[in-house]
Amino acid sequence: xxxxxxxxxxxxxxxxxxxxxxxxxxxxxxxxxxxxxxxxxxxxxxxxxxxxxxxxxxxxxxxxxxxxxxxxxxxxxxxxxxxxxxxxxxxxxxxxxxxxxxxxxxxxxxxxxxxxxxxxxxxxxxxxxxxxxxxxxxxxxxxxxxxxxxxxxxxxxxxxxxxxxxxxxxxxxxxxxxxxxxxxxxxxxxxxxxxxxxxxxxxxxxxxxxxxxxxxxxxxxxxxxxxxxxxxxxxxxxxxxxxxxxxxxxxxxxxxxxxxxxxxxxxxxxxxxxxxxxxxxxxxxxxxxxxxxxxxxxxxxxxxxxxxxxxxxxxxxxxxxxxxxxxxxxxxxxxxxxxxxxxxxxxxxxxxxxxxxxxxxxxxxxxxxxxxxxxxxxxxxxxxxxxxxxxxxxxxxxxxxxxxxxxxxxxxxxxxxxxxxxxxxxxxxxxxxxxxxxxxxxxxxxxxxxxxxxxxxxxxxxxxxxxxxxxxxxxxxxxxxxxxxxxxxxxxxxxxxxxxxxxxxxxxxxxxxxxxxxxxxxxxxxxxxxxxxxxxxxxxxxxxxxxxxxxxxxxxxxxxxxxxxxxxxxxxxxxxxxxxxxxxxxxxx
Amino acid sequence: xxxxxxxxxxxxxxxxxxxxxxxxxxxxxxxxxxxxxxxxxxxxxxxxxxxxxxxxxxxxxxxxxxxxxxxxxxxxxxxxxxxxxxxxxxxxxxxxxxxxxxxxxxxxxxxxxxxxxxxxxxxxxxxxxxxxxxxxxxxxxxxxxxxxxxxxxxxxxxxxxxxxxxxxxxxxxxxxxxxxxxxxxxxxxxxxxxxxxxxxxxxxxxxxxxxxxxxxxxxxxxxxxxxxxxxxxxxxxxxxxxxxxxxxxxxxxxxxxxxxxxxxxxxxxxxxx
Ligand SMILES: Cc1cc2nc3c(=O)[nH]c(=O)nc-3n(C[C@H](O)[C@H](O)[C@H](O)COP(=O)(O)OP(=O)(O)OC[C@H]3O[C@@H](n4cnc5c(N)ncnc54)[C@H](O)[C@@H]3O)c2cc1C
Ligand code: SF4
Numbered sequence: 019x020x021x022x023x024x025x026x027x028x029x030x031x032x033x034x035x036x037x038x039x040x041x042x043x044x045x046x047x048x049x050x051x052x053x054x055x056x057x058x059x060x061x062x063x064x065x066x067x068x069x070x071x072x073x074x075x076x077x078x079x080x081x082x083x084x085x086x087x088x089x090x091x092x093x094x095x096x097x098x099x100x101x102x103x104x105x106x107x108x109x110x111x112x113x114x115x116x117x118x119x120x121x122x123x124x125x126x127x128x129x130x131x132x133x134x135x136x137x138x139x140x141x142x143x144x145x146x147x148x149x150x151x152x153x154x155x156x157x158x159x160x161x162x163x164x165x166x167x168x169x170x171x172x173x174x175x176x177x178x179x180x181x182x183x184x185x186x187x188x189x190x191x192x193x194x195x196x197x198x199x200x201x202x203x204x205x206x207x208x209x210x211x212x213x214x215x216x217x218x219x220x221x222x223x224x225x226x227x228x229x230x231x232x233x234x235x236x237x238x239x240x241x242x243x244x245x246x247x248x249x250x251x252x253x254x255x256x257x258x259x260x261x262x263x264x265x266x267x268x269x270x271x272x273x274x275x276x277x278x279x280x281x282x283x284x285x286x287x288x289x290x291x292x293x294x295x296x297x298x299x300x301x302x303x304x305x306x307x308x309x310x311x312x313x314x315x316x317x318x319x320x321x322x323x324x325x326x327x328x329x330x331x332x333x334x335x336x337x338x339x340x341x342x343x344x345x346x347x348x349x350x351x352x353x354x355x356x357x358x359x360x361x362x363x364x365x366x367x368x369x370x371x372x373x374x375x376x377x378x379x380x381x382x383x384x385x386x387x388x389x390x391x392x393x394x395x396x397x398x399x400x401x402x403x404x405x406x407x408x409x410x411x412x413x414x415x416x417x418x419x420x421x422x423x424x425x426x427x428x429x430x431x432x433x434x435x436x437x438x439x440x441x442x443x444x445x446x447x448x449x450x451x452x453x454x455x456x457x458x459x460x461x462x463x464x465x466x467x468x469x470x471x472x473x474x475x476x477x478x479x480x481x482x483x484x485x486x487x488x489x490x491x492x493x494x495x496x497x498x499x500x501x502x503x504x505x506x507x508x509x510x511x512x513x514x515x516x517x518x519x520x521x522x523x524x525x526x527x528x529x530x531x532x533x534x535x536x537x538x539x540x541x542x543x544x545x546x547x548x549x550x551x552x553x554x555x556x557x558x559x560x561x562x563x564x565x566x567x568x569x570x571x572x573x574x575x576x577x578x579x580x581x582x583x584x585x586x587x588x589x590x591x592x593x594x595x596x597x598x599x600x601x602x603x604x605x606x607x
Numbered sequence: 608x609x610x611x612x613x614x615x616x617x618x619x620x621x622x623x624x625x626x627x628x629x630x631x632x633x634x635x636x637x638x639x640x641x642x643x644x645x646x647x648x649x650x651x652x653x654x655x656x657x658x659x660x661x662x663x664x665x666x667x668x669x670x671x672x673x674x675x676x677x678x679x680x681x682x683x684x685x686x687x688x689x690x691x692x693x694x695x696x697x698x699x700x701x702x703x704x705x706x707x708x709x710x711x712x713x714x715x716x717x718x719x720x721x722x723x724x725x726x727x728x729x730x731x732x733x734x735x736x737x738x739x740x741x742x743x744x745x746x747x748x749x750x751x752x753x754x755x756x757x758x759x760x761x762x763x764x765x766x767x768x769x770x771x772x773x774x775x776x777x778x779x780x781x782x783x784x785x786x787x788x789x790x791x792x793x794x795x796x797x798x799x800x801x802x803x804x805x806x807x808x809x810x811x812x813x814x815x816x817x818x819x820x821x822x823x824x825x826x827x828x829x830x831x832x833x834x835x836x837x838x839x840x841x842x843x844x845x846x847x848x849x850x851x852x853x854x855x856x857x858x859x860x861x862x863x864x865x866x867x868x869x870x871x872x873x874x875x876x877x878x879x880x
Contacts, residue, residue, distance in 0.1 A: 069875045072853040075832035080703065087710040094723065103716055103723045107709045215864035257855035266855065381868045383850055384857040423831040423850050435770075436676040436823055437763065445683050448848035473714065528722040 020311060020320040026052045029310055029325035031295045031340065034119020035581065036567035036588045037331030038273035038281060039177075042247065043592035044329075045284040047600055052323065053287070054312050056090075056294035056332075057116030062274050066122075066264030074422045078262045081108050083123045085115040092335060093471045096488040096527050098352060104474055104482070110528070111535040112262070113333050117291060118273040120333065120535055121581075125261040125387030125419060126237030126270055128180045129578035130171050130586070132399045133164040133200045135459075138409075138574065146404040152492055154464045156355075156362055157409070158573035161545035161554040164200050167586045170593070172203055174585030175235075178271030179243040179251045181388070182206035182235030196232045198394040211240045211254065211389045213417075215380055216452035220416035221391040223511045229395045234415055236388020237271030247280035258420045260387030270387065292316055296478055298328055298344040298564060307344075307564050313478060326603070327563050327595070331588075334570035338363075338468050338540035339483040346561050347541070347551040352465045352486070358551040358559075360469045362462035362539040363485065364575040365527075367410070367493045369520030370455040371504050372428045373513035374447060382421030382449050390417015396503050398459060398577050408495040411577045412458030414504060421449070428453065431517045454508055456500035456520075460493050462574040468540040489525045497521050536580050538572035543587075545607075553607040555594040556587060562605045565591055650840070656693055660700035660732065668739045669695055669822075671755035675762045676826045683847035684840075686826055694829030694838030695822075704732035718813035727814045731821055738811055738818035742769065745810050749776060768810060769819045777808035833875045842880040845872040852880075 027049035030037045041053055060066075060083075076082045085091075087107055095102035114120030134141040137159045142151060151157065175182075184205035185195025192205075210233030213221075221231035238260065239251040254269035268275050281287055292315035299308045299322065309324035330337040338360060341347055347359035394400070398411030423444075428451040433443040471484035501520040508516050544550025547559040556571055558564040567588050569580040576583065598606055658666045669692050679685030686692070698704060715728040727734065742765070746754045750761055757765065768775055811818055829838030831845065833853065839845065845852045852872030860868055871880050 068855065069853045069877075072855045073833055073875060075828060075836055079828060079832075081708070086708040088708055091710045096722075101716070103719055103726055104710045104712075106711065106725050107706075109724060212858075212861040214861060218864065253858065255856045255858040256861050258851075258857070259855055379865050379867050381857075381860065381863075381866075383854070384860055384868070389861075421850060423844070423848060424828050427848070436766070436826075438678050438681050441677055441683055441685070442681055444848050448850070474712065526720075526722055529724040530722065 020322045021314070021317070022322045022324070025309070025324040025326075026050050027325065028052070028327045028329060029054065029323055030329045030331055031310065032056070032119060032330070032332035032336065033117050033273070033289055034114055034331060034333060035121040035273055036584060037119070037329070038121075038277040039585065039588040040329050040331060040567065040592055041287055041289075042277050042281050043589065044595060045281065045287045047596055048286060049600070051287045052325070053289040054293040054295050054310070054323070055117050055289060055291050057291065059291045060117045060122060060264065060274065062264065062268060066266055066274075068266040071263055071266050072257070072259050074259075074424050077123075077259075078422055079424050081112060081262070083114065083116065083262070083264060084108060085113040089115075089477060090336070091476075091482065093474050093482050093484045094527075094529055095484070095486050098465055098486065102471055102484045102486070105529055109530045110533045111537055112532065113335060113535060117278070117289070118264075121272045122264045122274065123262050124237075124272075124535075124581065125579075127388050127579040128175060128178065128182075128235050128237050128271075128582045128585075129413075130200060130202070130582050131164070131576040131578055132198070132397060134399050135576045136160045136162060136164050136167075142403060142409060150404055151409065154490075155409070155492065156462045156464055156549075156574075158362070158462070158542060158544050158549055160573060161543055161550065162590070167590055168200075168203060170586040170589035171582060173589045174582065176207045177245050177247070178237045178276050178585065179208060179239045179245060180206050180235050180237055180271065181208040181211050181233075181240040183210045183233050185232060194232060196392075196394050197230050198397050198400060206235060208240045208243055211236070211238060211386060213391065214385060214389055215378065217389065217391040217417040219452070219511060220454055220507070223507050224391075224393050227507060227510065229393045229507070231391045231393050234388055234390045234392040234417065236386075238386040238388050239269045239271070245276055247277060249276050249280055251275055254386050256384050256386045256389065258383045258385045258422070260385070261419055290314075293321075294478075295332070295340065296320070296343070296480065298330075298340060298346060298561075300345060300561060304345065305561060307561050327565070327599075329565050329567065331567045334537050334540060334568045335468075335483065337566050337568050337570045341541060341551065341558075341566070342468070342470050342483065343480055346558050346564055349469055350467050352467055355464055356548075358542070358547070358549065360467045360540050361549070361551065362542045362573050363466050363468050363487060363537070364460045364462050364539045364572065365487060366534045366536040366575055367412075367458040367460045367489070367497050367521065368455060368533065369458075369497045369500055369518070370453045371501070371508045371516060371518045372451055372453040373508050373511060374428075374430055374451045374515040376450060376514050378450060380418065380449050380452060382418055385418035385420050387419055388417070389419075390415050396500060401499075406495075406499055408492045408499065409461060410459035410493060410496040412456040412496065412500045413577060414454060414456050414500065416452060416454045418452070423448070430515045454504050456497065456504060457577065457579070458493070458496055458500060459577040460575040461490070462539055462542075463490055466490075488527050489521055494521050494523065494525060534579075536569065536575065538569040538575045538580055541566050541570040542573040543571040544573060553605070555599075555606045556591040557594075557599070557606050559605070563603060565595060567591065650690070653687060653690065653692060658696045660696050660704060664743070665735065665739050666692065666696070667753075667755045668743065671762065672766065672822060673826045673829075675759065675766055676823055677830055678759075684843040686830065688840065689830050689838050689843050690840040691826050691829035691838045694832065694836050695825045697837045698825060698828070699732045699735055704730060706730040717816070725817060727817060729814055734815055734818050734821060738815045741811055741815065745774070749774075766819075772809045772811055772816050772819065773807040774810050775807065834878065835875055842872045842874055842878065846880050
C-alpha cells in the first residue's frame, strides 16, 4: 500500500533543465513545490571536480552521469512488422539521470529555430502546395509563433549565459552574425568564444565561396557572467571534456551553474532524489490529475504525492512514457493515424565530411562543447523545397569539441581498425584532421512513433516504451543535398585527403553509434486536439492540470539542437501557468 | 561504473603479484610501497601477473591477441608495453564485466540484426569466458596449435576470421570466397541471419558474436584510459599520439593555431610523462 504524503501545490517530475526552470519561476508565486528526481543529487563540487571528472573511460565511454539501461530504457524497432528489442546498453542517444539531467553533460549548442519551422506545414502549403508533402509525412504547425516565443528565448539565453554573435537585432543586420536568423530583441549576453583552427579554416573557405559564417552560439561562457538569479559563471578554459561530462569550471550553462543554488534557497521549494515517478494519478473523471505515485528508493516503498499541478520535466522520452502509463491523451495508433500520445516522434539527420591535413597541427584536445563557426546558407528558410525535392534543412558547422582518443580518432578510409597499420595511422593522423558537419531536420511520419512495448518491462514491472523509428527518403535527400554543398567547401581547403559520411538510400537506423540525444516529439503541441497531445501552453488537452515540458512537444524536429527551444517553451509555459492558470485553473485553450 | 576502482597505485600489478590475496588495495598501499621501494616501482612483468578474472589459459590468449591488435613493432608502444591485458582483466572482474549497467532481462534474440544493438544474454565477462575456448579450438582444428603458439601471420588471419565471424575454410564453394568475406552484415539494410552466405560457417554462435568487437574496444580502452585502470602504462598511449590526458585547461593556447602544444600528458593522479 502506498504511503501518502501531505499535499503540495505543484509537483515537478525530474530536476533537469526544464524542471529547474519551472521550479524557479513557479516558486515566485509562493506556492509549495516539490520536485521528484529519480537519480542522485549532483553538485559541481564534489561531483564534477577536477581531476576526477577528466576521466574518459568513466564518463565518456561508460556513461558515468547518464541513465543506466538496467534502470530505464526503451525498446526499438525500425518498422511496424519488426519485433522491438531492448536498447540494452547506451549508444545512439544518452538520456541524463540525476539532478541537472542531460543539462549536466550536454555540449551547450543553443539555437533558436527559424520562424517558419514553427509553422512548417503552413509554410510548405503556402509556398509549394500540400502536394509536395509525401503521403506518410505528418508535419504540423506548433500552435505558437516565433514572435510569441521571442522574449522567452531571450530569457533562456540570458539565464544560461550564452556566448554568441547576433546577426539580426530587431531587423537591423549585424556584420559577423547569422544573417538568416529570425530577429531577436537584443544580442547574446556574452561575446563569442575564441575560435579553434579548424573553425577558422572552415569560415575562411566558406566566406571565399560567398557564404556567411558566424560563431555558433553556445552555453560555454566566454567571460565571467552573472545571471538574473544571481548565479555566476567563469570563463570556459577549453578543457576538451565538455559533452558527456559535468563542467569542472562553472563555465557550462547547466541547471547546476545557472539555477539550482538559487532555487534551493527558496523556502517554498523542496526536492527529493532517488524518487522515480511511476505514474500520474487521475481523478475518476480523468479530467484532472490528483498527484503522482513515486518509488521512494530510500524508504523502499511507493508514495502517493497529491498535488494540484503536475509538471512533467522528465526528458522527452520519459514524459511520453509517463503519459502512456498514466492514460493521459489517447495513445497514437499508426494504423488509423488517430490518437496523440506517442505521435510524431522524430530524431536528427546529421552527416559530415572529414579532412586530413598532414602539415596542420590542430591540437585537438583544446576544445569546448560549442566552439566553432557555422553557416545557415542551407537552412530551412533558404531552400526551395519544391525544386530540391525534400522538406528540411541543416546548419553546417566546424569546431573542435574534444580530442579524446578512446571515443575515436579519424583515420583515412581504408585504414584497418587494428594491427600495425592502425597503430601507424593513429600516430600519423591524430591531431591532423578536422571535419565539417551538417546538423539537420527530421520530419515526422505516420509510422514513426512511441507506444508501450507488448513484451518487455522495466524494474518496476511497468511496460517499457517502444520506439518505432527509421530514416526516410525525404530526410536522406536532405542530407545528400548537404553533402553536395559541403564537399566543395572542403575541397577548396585543399586537404591531403577527405572522406564523407552521410546517410544514403535505404539507410536503416543503427542504434549502436552515438548520434544525438535529440529525441523529440511523442507529445506534440498544436492547435488541434486531434493531432496534438498538448496545447500551445504545453497543457494536456485532456488533463488540464498536467503540463508537459521538453522536446516531446516538437511536432517534427527542427534543424537545430533542441534545448534553445526547450528552454524558451519552458519559460513560455511557466508564464502561462503563473499568470493565467494558477489564478483560474482550467483548460487554457 | 568502476567506482570500486581504488587509486592508481593499488592496481600496479607489482603489488597485486606481491600481495596475491586480493584484499582491498587501498589499505595496503603503504606497506606495498615500502616493500617495493628498491625496485623503483617497476610493475610485475605481464607474464608473472596474476589475473583477477582470467584463467591462465584465457590470460595467455588475451596476451597474444592484444599483442596483434596493437602490436609492439613500429613506432609507439603496443598493447603489451601499455599493459592492456591487465586493464582488460580488471574491467572484466568489475562492473563492466558484469554488465552492471545494462538491461539484461529476456526474452533475448541474439541473432537479431546487429543494427539493433547488443542482444546476447551473456555479460561481457561471460562472452570472453565462452568465446576464448571456441577460438582456441578453431585454432587447434585449423592450424594445429593454440592461438598463442601460432605465428604472428597466422594469428592475424585468425583475428580477421573472428572480425568477420566466418570460418574461411568451412563450406566447399571455394569459387565464391572472394566476394563473401567483404561485409560482416553490419552494413546495409539486410536483416541479420537471412543474408548469410550458405558457404561459410560462423566461428562464434550468435550469443558470442560480439566477442571480437568487445576485445578490440577493450584493447583500445586499455591503451588510452587513465593509467589508474591498469593500462596505458606510464601514459605511453597518450604520449605516442600527443594527447594531453587530464590537463584540461587550455585557454591560453586556443588562439595559437597550428602551434604544437608544448606540454606532455598528466594523469588523474598527477603523474607526468
Ligand atoms: C551528450 C548530450 C549532448 C547534448 N548536447 C546538446 C546541445 O549541444 N544542444 C542542445 O540543444 N541539446 C543538447 N542535448 C540535449 C539536452 O541535454 C536536452 O535537450 C535537455 O537537457 C532537456 O531538458 P529536459 O529538462 O527535458 O530533460 P533533462 O535535462 O534530461 O532532465 C530530465 C530529468 O528528469 C529525470 N527523470 C526522468 N524520468 C523520471 C521519473 N520518472 N521520475 C523522476 N525523475 C525522472 C531525469 O533523471 C533527469 O534528471 C544533449 C544531450 C546529451 C545527452
Ligand atoms: S569546455 Fe568549457 S564549458 Fe565545457 S566543460 Fe570544459 S570548461 Fe566547462
